[in-house]
Amino acid sequence: MHKCFVVSYTKKSDVSRISYRYSMRGNAISVKSSIKDLGIIFDTKFSFTNHVITMCKSAFSVLGFIRRSGNVLNSISVLKSLYCSLVRSKLEFGSVVWNPFQFYLSSAIESVQKKFLRYLYFKQFGHYTTVVPYEELLSLYGLDSLDKRRRVAMLTCLHKLASGALDCETLLHKLQFNVPRHNSRSRFLFSPHYSRTKLGANSPLNSMMRIYNGLVSDPNIDLLNGSHIVFREYVFSILNN
Numbered sequence: 001m002h003k004c005f006v007v008s009y010t011k012k013s014d015v016s017r018i019s020y021r022y023s024m025r026g027n028a029i030s031v032k033s034s035i036k037d038l039g040i041i042f043d044t045k046f047s048f049t050n051h052v053i054t055m056c057k058s059a060f061s062v063l064g065f066i067r068r069s070g071n072v073l074n075s076i077s078v079l080k081s082l083y084c085s086l087v088r089s090k091l092e093f094g095s096v097v098w099n100p101f102q103f104y105l106s107s108a109i110e111s112v113q114k115k116f117l118r119y120l121y122f123k124q125f126g127h128y129t130t131v132v133p134y135e136e137l138l139s140l141y142g143l144d145s146l147d148k149r150r151r152v153a154m155l156t157c158l159h160k161l162a163s164g165a166l167d168c169e170t171l172l173h174k175l176q177f178n179v180p181r182h183n184s185r186s187r188f189l190f191s192p193h194y195s196r197t198k199l200g201a202n203s204p205l206n207s208m209m210r211i212y213n214g215l216v217s218d219p220n221i222d223l224l225n226g227s228h229i230v231f232r233e234y235v236f237s238i239l240n241n
Helices: 049-072 076-092 103-125 134-140 146-163 169-174 204-213 228-238
Strands: 034-037 040-043
Touching: 040 049, 049 076, 049 103, 076 103, 076 146, 103 134, 103 146, 146 169, 146 204, 146 228
Parallel strands: none
Antiparallel strands: 034 040
């Protein structure tokens, strides 16, 4: 019983108005406004704000450990390996589900990597920098922005779904392909579902379809064939940070 909770998902502003209570073997099941499932925090509004904030705090904590341990490490490659395995992995786990559309949440996630890159700059050149642009630091140390990596992850998931590598008939049926009208110049492969809310418009599938539509100018993009690993590497090479 202590592992079972009830979370109600609703558009209503006051969740407490949902008065129905669930029980199991005569024992009432506790009601929560958010719950962690498979490492991702879901709240009653599917906003994932709490998840992103909690994730960033955890990532900053681990980054602090790396920086303190870095006093005896001078190898940039070793520090990068520690960051990618211990910090960046935290910032990317399950990102296809919770990828934020709010700028302030994306900036909060990116700030973790910015802090690490400034630390690498300090280790290499002996002083911190607030002048060198983030894009130059990414290029200097051979990393991609976390926003770009999330977009690539979503496109890779879309490729797996469309090519059959990801066997999920329910999601596959929800892909909405664009059927151009006569004499239409539209080259978009997908027609994202219309939604009256930002949450619906930026749902995972809608985001995948919209990001892919932005790549239609590239003739080498093939969503239905080939290895998803090859597809992922090619998308990495053509997406901008």
